[in-house]
Amino acid sequence: MRLLQVEDMRDLAVGAAILGTGGGGDPYIGMLLAEQVIREYGPVRMIGLDELKDDDFGASVAYVGAPVVMIEKLMGVADMVKAFKALERYMGRTLTAVVSAEIGGANSIVPVGVAAALGIPLLDADGMGRAFPEIPLVIWTLHGLSATPMTMADEKGNSIVIETIDNHWTERFARSVATDMGAVASTALYPASGPDLRRASVPGSVSRVIQIGKAIREAQAAHRNTVEAVLEVTGGVRLFKGKITDVLRRILGGYARGECTIEGLGDFKGQKMAIHFQNENLIAYVNETPVAVVPDLITVLDSDTGEAVTTEHLRYGYRVDVIGIPCYHEWRTPEGIALGGPGHFGYDVQYTPVERRAR
Amino acid sequence: MRLLQVEDMRDLAVGAAILGTGGGGDPYIGMLLAEQVIREYGPVRMIGLDELKDDDFGASVAYVGAPVVMIEKLMGVADMVKAFKALERYMGRTLTAVVSAEIGGANSIVPVGVAAALGIPLLDADGMGRAFPEIPLVIWTLHGLSATPMTMADEKGNSIVIETIDNHWTERFARSVATDMGAVASTALYPASGPDLRRASVPGSVSRVIQIGKAIREAQAAHRNTVEAVLEVTGGVRLFKGKITDVLRRILGGYARGECTIEGLGDFKGQKMAIHFQNENLIAYVNETPVAVVPDLITVLDSDTGEAVTTEHLRYGYRVDVIGIPCYHEWRTPEGIALGGPGHFGYDVQYTPVERRAR
Secondary structure: OEEEOHHHHHHHHHHHHHHOOOOOOOHHHHHHHHHHHHHHHOOEEEEOHHHOOOOOEEEEEEEEEOHHHHHHHOOOHHHHHHHHHHHHHHHOOOOOEEEEOOOOHHHHOHHHHHHHHHOOOEEEEEOOOOOOOOOOOOHHHHOOOOOOOEEEEOOOOOEEEEEOOOHHHHHHHHHHHHHHOOOEEEEEEEEEEHHHHHHHOEEOHHHHHHHHHHHHHHHHHOOOOHHHHHHHHHOOEEEEEEEEEEEEEEEEOOEEEEEEEEEEOHHHOOOEEEEEEEOEEEEEEEOOEEEEEOOOEEEEEEOOOOOEOOHHHOOOOOEEEEEEEOOOHHHHOHHHHHHHOHHHHOOOOOOOOHHHHHO | OEEEOOOHHHHHHHHHHHHOOOOOOOHHHHHHHHHHHHHHHOOEEEEOHHHOOOOOEEEEEEEEEOHHHHHHHOOOHHHHHHHHHHHHHHHOOOOOEEEEOOOOHHHHOHHHHHHHHHOOOEEEEEOOOOOOOOOOOOHHHHOOOOOOOEEEEOOOOOEEEEEOOOHHHHHHHHHHHHHHOOOEEEEEEEEEEHHHHHHHOEEOHHHHHHHHHHHHHHHHHOOOOHHHHHHHHHOOEEEEEEEEEEEEEEEEOOEEEEEEEEEEOHHHOOOEEEEEEEOEEEEEEEOOEEEEEOOOEEEEEEOOOOOEOOHHHOOOOOEEEEEEEOOOHHHHOHHHHHHHOHHHHOOOOOOOOHHHHHO
16 A cells, blocks of 8 residues: 655656557646645555455546547546446445556546545556557456446536447447547446456556656756656667657547657658557657557657657657557457557557567 | 227327328338237237326337438337336336327337336327427427436447436437447437426327328228328328429438428429428428428328328339428427427528418
């Protein structure tokens, strides 16, 4: 057990943005919400998977929709609490823990706010070890856990309960409803028992992102190379360094989709990187050769601060380092690659572990 | 109280198609389902609004979506029962009666099947006295009743519960979900207490359509003019007579939208009628002058049989009579015209009662 304080929120937000691989929503918004809620309700108890009891029952809370819109809507944790309580009511049972579905961006921080508001523990774990743009893309799916019953709420007071035959149907319905709710919705999903969460979750994720955030903060304070600090603490590899020259972006089917072009600097002078994203960065090419692809993590770092640049903040002229981070090992099984690999997103590219490609 | 037998189903289906004004789904499908269920479970008790007790609680069941698709999917009453039971479960109370949301097409017959399957009474009433293509377009909305909680089910096993702040939001979510469910979904909606149903429903609707169906059947058997029989039993007026020369149709946003052109015959020789529909017929023009518009009913009749031709069955070459039927009086209030009148559907046309225009 560990107590998460207001001060931990900044490290958590900065670290979560790194594993957010460009998506998962603006972590700064999540941080503001979580800070505020911890100030109001006190610190949050975080427990490890091994501390879960057999009769515990947890669920996730997450924004579903296009993160670009989240910036404009700045939703409160109140809607998330509403979705969580609606799930409890629908299931007719008390939920004893909150777990992050993804460990990137706002969706890894909002659960802290809900745990604080409800006075229940947050799990030091998540469902993917990264951020991904679709509900079924979690390790939980590989273990046969259901995303439903799932509840969705908007700030106007509308709410929806979804029960589906599989997690792909959940995605389909939730995406439409989120679009109708104004492009982003507060949701509670993946309710699961203690034993199911223990066997099927990615362990230690919250501690990991706090550690990443802390490493960046300390490197900044000591005027050390921040990008090197990120590579060290994440086990990542440098893929590119350059200046952003073009960003295409559009909201399509409830997603922020687009492409970012970077012109090489330093060792990469004369080369060009293109990154395709769908909320999260999916694939990175150098001179049209893929150098990293999902389920591995592709993160764009601000070359000065070492902090992640989310897809909605990509801008012409930014100096960036692009890094690749190996994904959670279960993503590298044949089932994991089928679920969250390049083929799922329509890329006819063989998956090769990023650290092997980079060599 | 009256018992509905298998034999009543044909009259009900034929009559409901008349008030269906081209929409509400193919009544033949609903009839097949209801006949089959009554054969299996026995006749259905139909009660009047005055027989509803204060502690009764009813709800509607209805297909939501594009009726064209219904022909291809032929959904069973089992999904409707599932939606109805899901609503009971969600509300934590027993529903003691089934009421039709609309009295046109399949949606006025499927409730008979659900009543039969569950052994509860069907109300001799409905929510509009016609068919309309959107969930909020019921007299119940004028009386402040809520469409939610509403449940939706598909034949694959997915289900959804919707709770909204008003009936227009219900429409928005339900339309998206129906589209995701394959363009048509089985739903249970408008749960309401006995007193609310008594004060806010259109009374006697089921008896009325059975009477219409019976009048057509008897005119056919006696080789009398079937169109005249329909005009007499409905209090309708003849708007046009001719041959269908063109039908445009497309599925858009979960609706079957389109336009039908008819060339005049007999007294109408040299004239041309155009009917616009969105699931139901919305407006009819003769030589570009409106002759009937919602909320009044516009029905295309087969000139021989006197039976209604639904929008999905409109075909080149059909000889048809087009009639207008005065709508339920509450539709003619300013609130009723605002809710279901020409302006709602984007027509900049003054509403004039059809019987007055026709004079």
